């Protein structure tokens with residue numbers, strides 16, 4: 001079986017609809033065909049300041065949401081990144097083969113540090129893509145399910161894996177991004193040209209999975225569209241309507257051309273109200289399942305402990321090979 005690996009940050013508490021459609025749904029699907037490793041990336045979360053109690057709670061909450069979304073600990077390996085110290089260890093190795101200029105070209109750092117103010121951005125935020133490279137290479141992943149915003153980081157991963165292999169002999173599998181075009185970028189409901197994001201400036205267009213469904217329904221009903229009246233998919237002319245069609249199609253499994261037909265002659269209001277209902281119907285059982293996993297911390301911790309153990313076995317083997325190839329003397 002090919003390997004899949006991905007990680008998700010526990011920073012905001014709730015995942016949002018972009019995380020779910022762009023990434024988590026693909027995690028669930030790849031369990032069937034891949035030897036899949038998924039982790040809550042707490043080491044990435046601390047690249048920006050975190051309140052310790054909140055981080056602890058959010059990390060468990062993230063794991064509970066992943067299980068609620070359909071990850072099955074019998075069919076995948078679910079763990080917390082910091083439980084596997086090899087991530088930080090291989091991360092250092094990768095730092096040492098990355099060019100400073102190369103790291104400086106990562107657009108996500110530019111965006112995030114600009115938002116924070118350049119003086120407040122940490123070195124950790126700057127090197128976070130390099131830790132992500134280590135995350136992926138440790139598991140010899142073939143496939144990395146992510147949203148479009150991660151494409152550049154996967155490209156860096158491929159470059160560094162090839163560089164290491166070229167210098168020291170074949171050590172790492174070269175991974176490919178698994179990006180599902182239709183849902184690779186879900187947009188903010190109030191600003192349909194911006195990616196829906198945890199760190200959005202305003203929460204009005206951000207659909208958090210764990211918000212009160214009534215609040216989310218209202219966000220759908222007041223989504224920004226355009227002054228035209230036709231319900232038609234057109235990313236450049238009609239980004240708001242197109243985003244709503246994308247979400248509708250992803251949640252119901254109805255193709256976009258069929259949706260266009262279904263809504264012919266109907267107003268934007270009908271599409272928004274329907275979508276609000278569809279979302280609430282989908283998210284309500286998700287809330288229940290998340291609550292169940294949170295309500296049983298023993299089971300949750302045991303899933304995560306078993307996951308970490310399985311992950312460590314794989315990660316330790318890769319790290320040992322990398323150290324050895326580079327000439328680090330093994331401890332006797």
Ligand code: ATP
Nearest residue numbers: 009018019022023146147184185186196197198199
């Ligand atoms: P931030 O904006 O702080 O980076 P985020 O919303 O991007 O947060 P992450 O934890 O960085 O959340 O991303 C987790 C996964 O969700 C990644 O694979 C990312 O590509 C994907 N993702 C995030 N936002 C979207 C979106 N709007 N549409 C599709 N996929 C997304």
Ligand code: MG
Nearest residue numbers: 108149150197
């Ligand atoms: Mg992100």
